[in-house]
Amino acid sequence: MTNLVVITGLLALLVNDGCGFEYFQERIPNGDRVPHPCKPNYMWHGVGHRNSEGGVNRNEFGRDFKEAGFQWSRDLCMKDSDGDGLTNGQELGDPNCEWTRGQHPKVQTNITHPGVCGPWGSDTCRNRNSWISCDEKKLDCPAVNETDVRRVTLRLPPTAVPAKETSYFCMIFELPTDGDFHMVATQPVLDNRHVMHHILLFGCDESGETSSTPAPYECGMVPHPKCIYIIGTWTLGSPGDCMHSGAGFRIGRRGFRIAALQLHWNNPHEKATYSDSSGITLYYSAALRQFDAAMFAVGQEWIEIKPQSDNVTVTSVCPADCTSDMFKTNLYITRAINHMHYLGKSQKIELYRGGKKVRDITNDLSFNYDSPVIYKFEPPIEVLAGDEIRTTCVFQSKYNSETIYFGEGTADEMCYGFLTYYPRQNITIPFCTTWKSVARCRRHLPKFGGIVDGCKWRQLLDSKDPETLKLYGGIMSKCAGSQQTCEAECKSAVKEARSHVCLRGDIGDYIMWRQSKHAIGRQITSHLTKCYSADNLTADKLKRVNSSGGTIHKSLQLSKLVIGTPFLLLFRYSRR
Structure with missing residues (x-):
């Protein structure tokens, strides 16, 4: 189940059956902020598991924590469980041993693991850290060893990782077309594990212009409007993917001939020195399976x-x-x-x-x-x-x-x-x-005729539609200059607009979210939320509506929230 032979949570709790309990992260300061020893840019998040051999992952802090009744105490805080010269409290952001459950720790940066001795490779720590193994689980897929199975690796050339927390980079490749094939397995090729978060491979529809690209490009969640069909995935913790024996993803002459590779880089410390050339290996065969997957x-x-x-x-x-x-x-x-x-x-x-x-x-x-x-x-x-x-x-x-x-x-x-x-x-x-x-x-299936909850939703997004122009035009003319005060004339126009079937309920929120993608739409949305709320809702509902409106605005100020998955997906495209 895991791909690291190491507990993936802070507390590989030392109960007899080896099970870990996620809620224990709440019982120590910064329980979900502890650095992962095998992945420098990642955190352990309080989940313990057996290791891949079925044994129990053990560390001295876990033993001490168990002896303390799984509660944070001054005695536990003052101990140096891993023997690296720092107390458990110093490592977990509670140097004065003052933290109590439910509080925010006073120190929330430079957290270290109280069960992992540092420096990692020192003579003092080598034996103390023997309970940790960062070896990865190998892909177990008999199909890759079949005699007729071929392989091709798609990967980025060495590419600079931007000095920002989240980046998506893509590159479009031509797939083998010298036959008709089923893809039976995929396996990641990981170059820089410090930044790799997930990999996706999208099959591309060739009904429009889609061709291979000479170099990687920053792409967001969608590599290309015509490349939306996921045919390969990798995410942290997975050794790769082995398809069902009765089906495979069709590539080649009668399948996808072009594919877009997408890499998600996670660089929370915004380092400017990283580069990466990760990718994915495809295993494919001309011995077709019964079904297309x-x-x-x-x-x-x-x-x-x-x-x-x-x-x-x-x-x-x-x-x-x-x-x-x-x-x-x-x-x-x-x-x-x-x-x-x-x-x-x-x-x-x-x-x-x-x-x-x-x-x-x-x-x-x-x-x-x-x-x-x-x-x-x-x-x-x-x-x-x-x-x-x-x-x-x-x-x-x-x-x-x-x-x-x-x-x-x-x-x-x-x-x-x-x-x-x-x-x-x-x-x-x-x-x-x-x-x-x-x-x-x-919203999109023809059987619904473009009507959701009685609303012809596309009409309210059409800037040339006469009804839409009339509806929004009244707001813009009567609410000009009343952004903060919501005068009576503006309230009246907003109230009338909000009575429209397309500006009520969740479909109304959706349309206002869509409208907020441009400057005028943001002005209209602001009036539709604030001025309507001020005159028509109770204090409790007003708070919720303003929160909703604020979320809409924030999601557009932060472009990363305008799109939408591991994973993933074509979500910018899905927002249509």
Whole structure:
């Protein structure tokens, strides 16, 4: 399950069965801010596991913590568990041993691990750190050794990593076209592990202009408007991917002939000295399997996690009236993976039929981004047209001082599920995500006629539409100069506008979010939220509406939040 033979949480708790408990991170200062010894730019986030040999990962701090009853105390604080000359309190940001559970530690920077002796390679620490191994788990996939399997490696040339926390770089490649092939496995080629966060390979639709690129380019979440079909993935904790024996991703003459490679670099210290040339190796065969495989994504594109919150639940539904139209035949899920970031606490994806739960597709009771659980199904899970797929993500932010939103950065959050299935369906956009309660499929499938909750939503985004011009024109003319005061005439215009079916509920929020992508739209959105709230809502509702409006504005001021996944995806494209 893990790819590091090392606990991926701070506390590999020393109970007899080797299980770790995520909630223990709350019982020590800075419990979710401890540096990972194998990945200098990453943190351990309070989850313990058995190692890959089935044994228990042990360290002296864990023993001392257990003896203290799994509680932070002055005695535990004053100990030097790892023997490197610093007390546990000094390493965890509580040098005076004053911290109590539920408080924010006074020191939240330069945190070190109280169970990892430093300097790492010194004579003093070598034996003390013998419990840690940073060896990676190897890909176990018999198909790669079959005699007819070929391989090709797609990777960036040595490229400077920008001195910023989050960067996406892409490069478009030509795939082998000297035959008809199924891709049966993928394996990462990792050059700079200090910055690599995830890799995606997108198959490209050649109906428009799509050609290989001579050099990498900064791309955001989407490498190219025509490259939206995920056919290869790698994320932290995964050794690679082995396809189901009955299906493969089609490449070559009758499949994808062009693919876009996307690398996500995480550089939280904004170093300017890093470079990287990572990529991915594809294993492919002319011995075709029975079915073409594809990947399908579900999840929520609106996330707002208030600081110091214990359980923030985010849900999304891929509804039955969408799957009945999207899936022309029954499909069979062979593989699934959850995707959140470091505030993720638990996640599950459930299959419903006729309003009744059929089964879990995934269920991570304790989610850990660094150790993803890859669910493989034999036999595959059958999904019928008209079934419903529900996604639930639970987050906690007890140590955060700011609200966290959906976004592409490691410090932002996501709530996605990625389902590999066969046979490949003729789905124009391969995901069924939601923005709040507004399902993307209902916005775009022809069967709904462009109407969501009675709203012709595209009309409200058309700057040339007469009704739209009249609606927004009244606000701009009557609210000019009343940004802060909301005079009576402005309130009246806003109230009239907000009575429009397209400016109510979640579809109204969605349209205002879309409008906020340009300067005039931001002015209109500001009036529609603030001036309407001031005259029509209770104090409690006013607070929530202003928060929502503020989120819309912030998401546009920070371009990384205007797009939307590991992972991932074409989310800028999905926002259409």
